[in-house]
Amino acid sequence: MTRTLELDDRIVKCQRILDDDPNSQIFAALAEAYRKKGELDKAFTICKNGLKVHSKYGSAHLVMSKINLDRGLYDWAEIELKEAAKIDGNTRPIEVLFAEIFIYKGEFQKAINKLKNLHAVDPTNEQVKKLLDIAKKIPEEQTVIMQSKKKDSVPDEEIEVVNRVESPCEPISTREIIESAVTIPGIDGSLFITFEGLIVDSEWSLQMNSESCAAQLVAIGNLLNNELKPKSFGEVRTILIETDGTTFYQIYKEDGIYVFVAKSTSNLGSIRMKIEKLLGYN
Numbered sequence: 001m002t003r004t005l006e007l008d009d010r011i012v013k014c015q016r017i018l019d020d021d022p023n024s025q026i027f028a029a030l031a032e033a034y035r036k037k038g039e040l041d042k043a044f045t046i047c048k049n050g051l052k053v054h055s056k057y058g059s060a061h062l063v064m065s066k067i068n069l070d071r072g073l074y075d076w077a078e079i080e081l082k083e084a085a086k087i088d089g090n091t092r093p094i095e096v097l098f099a100e101i102f103i104y105k106g107e108f109q110k111a112i113n114k115l116k117n118l119h120a121v122d123p124t125n126e127q128v129k130k131l132l133d134i135a136k137k138i139p140e141e142q143t144v145i146m147q148s149k150k151k152d153s154v155p156d157e158e159i160e161v162v163n164r165v166e167s168p169c170e171p172i173s174t175r176e177i178i179e180s181a182v183t184i185p186g187i188d189g190s191l192f193i194t195f196e197g198l199i200v201d202s203e204w205s206l207q208m209n210s211e212s213c214a215a216q217l218v219a220i221g222n223l224l225n226n227e228l229k230p231k232s233f234g235e236v237r238t239i240l241i242e243t244d245g246t247t248f249y250q251i252y253k254e255d256g257i258y259v260f261v262a263k264s265t266s267n268l269g270s271i272r273m274k275i276e277k278l279l280g281y282n
Contacts, residue, residue, distance in 0.1 A: 007037045023053055028060040035067050043067050044255070048195050052222060055196050058087035065097060073255065074105045076200050083198060092118065096127065103135050111135040177258070177278055178203050184274050186266025191259040193218065200256060206246075217241075217250055217259055242268075251279065 014030035027050030034043035047064045054060060061084035068077035078101050085094050095118055102111035115132040122128065172180075174192050181190035182203040189204040197218035204210045217239075224236050239250040247268060249260045258279070262271050 007033050028063045032063045051196050058084045108135050108139050186262045189261040193257050
């Protein structure tokens with residue numbers, strides 16, 4: 001109860017500062033307070049909006065990494081943490097968080113290697129010791145479970161039938177969307193990027209640099225939003241850019257932006273219909 005009251009008090013104070021100065025870097029502390037309170041959607045939105053203004057604020061990328069870790073978006077959490085490390089260097093909190101992300105991703109040896117280095121520097125750190133213990137124990141427990149399952153296994157054919165019956169409508173993942181998009185005739189590249197222009201996932205066979213493309217397209221989207229929102233048009237949801245040789249189709253989702261790149265000679269109507277179906281609009 002006391003912790004909740006402390007967080008509420010911090011939120012009120014941070015929000016007051018942000019209201020007085022919308023460009024204040026206090027947004028990171030506000031987002032972190034909401035994260036600790038468990039209000040991840042609000043934390044994500046605040047941090048996302050703040051990073052649009054302060055893209056080089058390392059502490060904010062660290063907070064966004066924690067938010068995405070809590071949301072189960074481990075790849076995105078790692079990307080944000082790499083950005084924080086690029087700006088502020090590999091600090092101990094960043095290294096510890098890297099280890100946590102590796103554990104959640106099942107990359108236990110990478111976590112163990114990092115935690116051993118941290119433990120050597122600070123052998124009394126309880127958090128590091130606990131994480132190191134977890135990183136070692138989980139693979140051991142998984143091995144025991146797998147060995148137990150082999151003794152009483154179900155044929156693969158039966159498992160496949162059960163899976164189809166019990167989960168006929170599993171949501172398609174970002175990776176599956178990215179992979180499926182490039183199988184659509186005419187599409188040469190697909191990206192899923194953060195609102196800051198960082199690439200989370202991609203399938204790219206074009207000569208143009210994907211990172212530069214992502215950054216430029218986000219900049220265009222931000223420019224449009226800055227122009228349209230004050231005039232009460234609302235936020236941009238999709239952007240279609242047609243050039244001499246290439247068409248760029250951006251779709252804004254709650255947790256990032258999909259970018260699909262097609263030849264200008266392609267059937268744009270057909271491509272848009274297939275992409276929207278892929279994303280679950282139909």
